[in-house]
Amino acid sequence: MNGGTDNWQRVHPASPFVRGWLALAALFFFFGRDAAERLLRGGPVFDERFAGRAPWLLLGGGTMLLLVVAGFVLSWYFTRYQVAGGFVRVTTGVLVKQHRQARLDRVQAIDVVQPLLARIFGLAELRFEVADAGQSAVHLAYLRVAEARRLRAAILDAAVREAAVGEAALRGAAGQAAAVPVAQGSGAQVDAQLAAVPAAPPGPAAPADPPERPVLTVPPRRLAGSLLLSEQAVVLLLGAATSVLLSAFTENRSFSFYLVPAGLGILAGFWTSFSKGYNFTAAASQAGIRLQYGLLDTLAQTLPPGRIQALRISQPPLWRPLGWYRIQVNVAGYGTPGQDGQRSARTTLLPVGTLQDVTVLLDLVLPDGAARPGSDQSFAAEAEGPDAHAVLAAGLSGLAPAARIQARRDPAHTIGDTDGGFTTTPRRARLLAPLRWRRNGFAVTGNALLIRTGRWWRHLTVVPHGRTQSIALHQGPVARRFGVVDLVLHTTSGPVAPRVIQAGLAEGRALLLAQAARLSPKPQPAGNTAEDLQEGPQHG
Amino acid sequence: MPTEAIDPPGISWLRVSPRYLTARLLGWGAETVLVTAALALPLALVLAGAWRWPPLWFAVALPSAYLLLALWRLVLIPRQVRAVGYAERVDDLLIRRGILFQRTLVVPYGRMQYVDIAAGPLERALGLCTLKLHTASAGTSAVIPGLPAAEGARLREQLTARGEARLAGL
Numbered sequence: 001m002n003g004g005t006d007n008w009q010r011v012h013p014a015s016p017f018v019r020g021w022l023a024l025a026a027l028f029f030f031f032g033r034d035a036a037e038r039l040l041r042g043g044p045v046f047d048e049r050f051a052g053r054a055p056w057l058l059l060g061g062g063t064m065l066l067l068v069v070a071g072f073v074l075s076w077y078f079t080r081y082q083v084a085g086g087f088v089r090v091t092t093g094v095l096v097k098q099h100r101q102a103r104l105d106r107v108q109a110i111d112v113v114q115p116l117l118a119r120i121f122g123l124a125e126l127r128f129e130v131a132d133a134g135q136s137a138v139h140l141a142y143l144r145v146a147e148a149r150r151l152r153a154a155i156l157d158a159a160v161r162e163a164a165v166g167e168a169a170l171r172g173a174a175g176q177a178a179a180v181p182v183a184q185g186s187g188a189q190v191d192a193q194l195a196a197v198p199a200a201p202p203g204p205a206a207p208a209d210p211p212e213r214p215v216l217t218v219p220p221r222r223l224a225g226s227l228l229l230s231e232q233a234v235v236l237l238l239g240a241a242t243s244v245l246l247s248a249f250t251e252n253r254s255f256s257f258y259l260v261p262a263g264l265g266i267l268a269g270f271w272t273s274f275s276k277g278y279n280f281t282a283a284a285s286q287a288g289i290r291l292q293y294g295l296l297d298t299l300a301q302t303l304p305p306g307r308i309q310a311l312r313i314s315q316p317p318l319w320r321p322l323g324w325y326r327i328q329v330n331v332a333g334y335g336t337p338g339q340d341g342q343r344s345a346r347t348t349l350l351p352v353g354t355l356q357d358v359t360v361l362l363d364l365v366l367p368d369g370a371a372r373p374g375s376d377q378s379f380a381a382e383a384e385g386p387d388a389h390a391v392l393a394a395g396l397s398g399l400a401p402a403a404r405i406q407a408r409r410d411p412a413h414t415i416g417d418t419d420g421g422f423t424t425t426p427r428r429a430r431l432l433a434p435l436r437w438r439r440n441g442f443a444v445t446g447n448a449l450l451i452r453t454g455r456w457w458r459h460l461t462v463v464p465h466g467r468t469q470s471i472a473l474h475q476g477p478v479a480r481r482f483g484v485v486d487l488v489l490h491t492t493s494g495p496v497a498p499r500v501i502q503a504g505l506a507e508g509r510a511l512l513l514a515q516a517a518r519l520s521p522k523p524q525p526a527g528n529t530a531e532d533l534q535e536g537p538q539h540g
Numbered sequence: 541m542p543t544e545a546i547d548p549p550g551i552s553w554l555r556v557s558p559r560y561l562t563a564r565l566l567g568w569g570a571e572t573v574l575v576t577a578a579l580a581l582p583l584a585l586v587l588a589g590a591w592r593w594p595p596l597w598f599a600v601a602l603p604s605a606y607l608l609l610a611l612w613r614l615v616l617i618p619r620q621v622r623a624v625g626y627a628e629r630v631d632d633l634l635i636r637r638g639i640l641f642q643r644t645l646v647v648p649y650g651r652m653q654y655v656d657i658a659a660g661p662l663e664r665a666l667g668l669c670t671l672k673l674h675t676a677s678a679g680t681s682a683v684i685p686g687l688p689a690a691e692g693a694r695l696r697e698q699l700t701a702r703g704e705a706r707l708a709g710l
Contacts, residue, residue: 469647474643477640
């Protein structure tokens with residue numbers, strides 16, 4: 001590639017101190033605590049016994065401080081990055097060198113993270129995610145905010161251009177040879193064309209942030225309301241009521257003590273959720289969808305088009321009267337959210353929103369929605385049969401009729417029940433899921449499979465065909481007794497685990513075969529399959 | 541209970557090697573002997589008079605119950621081995637397994653990231669290998685056990701070639 005050694009840059013000089021402030025604080029704490037305590041007690045700064053050795057202690061402390069600072073400075077000096085020739089490269093390490101490079105067109109998401117301290121200094125961390133669930137592929141900490149934004153724009157711009165080149169090359173390859181294994185050839189073509197594309201120079205001529213169109217915001221009042229109406233709040237209330245009642249009846253005050261730590265834990269959880277979700281804003285731009293949120297630590301995520309592997313809209317029972325929904329997504333590279341709030345925040349596309357917000361976001365993030373501005377191939381246009389908003393409504397709140405006339409006429413019960421485009425669990429399996437059988441269902445649109453389930457906790461899962469990795473039918477002995485199967489779709493790891501629950505055997509089989517056919521795009525020069533091909537070839 | 545296969549009709553499944561049954565039976569034998577011996581330890585100690593606590597009936601029942609379970613599994617093993625199958629279609633690979641808990645998996649060639657072939661000492665002695673497909677999803681557990689070594693190598697080459705022809709990446 002045409003990278004060379006030019007344009008290597010360093011992160012902001014203050015960044016080691018922002019990153020290592022904890023170590024510095026620990027050092028000061030360690031040496032300063034004793035002295036401070038003695039001062040508070042009115043004694044001398046140094047213990048009499050140590051007074052003679054005080055210079056040595058000071059020297060030792062100073063040396064350690066110097067060593068730590070020198071370590072920071074060295075690590076800063078040896079950390080350099082470069083965006084050129086279709087790659088972002090980072091070298092780190094003083095003794096053990098690490099050189100890492102990631103292809104720009106493989107970018108899954110770019111986040112600009114600002115912890116509170118970095119925000120005070122006007123710095124930001126840039127995280128570059130590729131499809132390797134776990135750590136971020138590249139993270140540059142810290143840059144000036146403006147520099148981070150400019151770099152993000154440059155990377156996204158380069159990624160978009162290279163994706164276009166890859167698509168063009170693959171289209172050419174797909175057109176000329178359907179049966180011949182062309183992967184090597186097309187890879188070489190892409191490389192050749194990449195070399196032809198001028199490297200994005202991260203200089204003053206680099207592209208600015210593409211214009212953004214704000215799509216929705218979550219008002220703080222709604223966020224607070226959503227937290228008050230969450231399951232944790234109910235648990236807290238129930239716990240409080242129980243302990244008060246128990247205390248009153250048994251005249252034993254100790255019950256309330258158990259409540260304090262639990263309540264504190266839940267309140268801390270509330271605070272985390274609130275500060276993470278505060279001021280949530282979604283905006284659409286040509287580079288993808290951009291989410292910004294955070295009260296103290298702020299985070300700006302950019303998801304390029306078509307990077308959402310699976311999506312789930314859910315509604316807890318308490319949100320139903322208010323018509324609120326939550327959207328969670330699987331993005332390759334984000335991984336499964338752990339207990340820490342940051343990751344679960346990153347996989348949340350919408351913490352709480354109305355049906356209208358949900359519709360807007362679906363149109364943006366699903367394939368061919370935001371990907372091609374001006375195209376009418378939105379989610380709405382893609383749905384087969386009845387219009388998409390009806391399908392969406394059926395998926396979010398639909399319920400198959402309890403008694404089905406056709407089912408009685410058809411003794412074999414081979415055809416599953418349907419509701420608003422959704423094929424639901426056959427009536428014969430109603431004992432298996434007495435509440436949910438009318439909800440469990442699936443529907444197929446032009447570019448995604450929709451799965452709905454849950455009577456109280458309503459869920460609607462959307463999996464784009466081009467993003468499904470593999471499919472499996474599962475059936476246990478009980479399910480066999482009722483003639484139903486589960487269909488599991490495998491996507492990259494994340495909070496969403498798509499599974500069609502208790503579909504009829506015949507429908508499950510048919511769906512398996514149909515989905516398998518949709519997963520393998522036929523090499524055609526144009527049409528829907530371009531969406532799958534634009535991914536570009538695998539990196540070697 | 542009628543056992544109806546859940547996989548779609550009209551697919552000609554390739555079965556794994558009959559020697560895989562031998563491997564499974566040997567594995568079963570080793571496991572059963574070891575676990576039964578461990579579970580029979582209290583019985584021996586009670587009979588020898590060293591232990592008083594577990595009553596004799598319990599000391600007898602523990603290994604017996606395990607043996608019964610193991611025997612039932614032994615009866616199932618040939619059926620389980622016969623149930624494992626795979627089919628190469630034009631665009632995807634199908635893998636099925638299980639009688640009581642059935643599973644049929646479809647992996648499009650274009651979604652494959654890499655192919656693993658592994659062979660433990662027992663498998664190597666019998667000339668077998670285990671093939672594992674990986675996609676970008678951790679949920680894909682596409683394993684074909686008990687392939688003859690030559691068939692495993694052929695399948696790996698075939699899958700790799702077909703995968704390269706249909707790359708779809710992420």
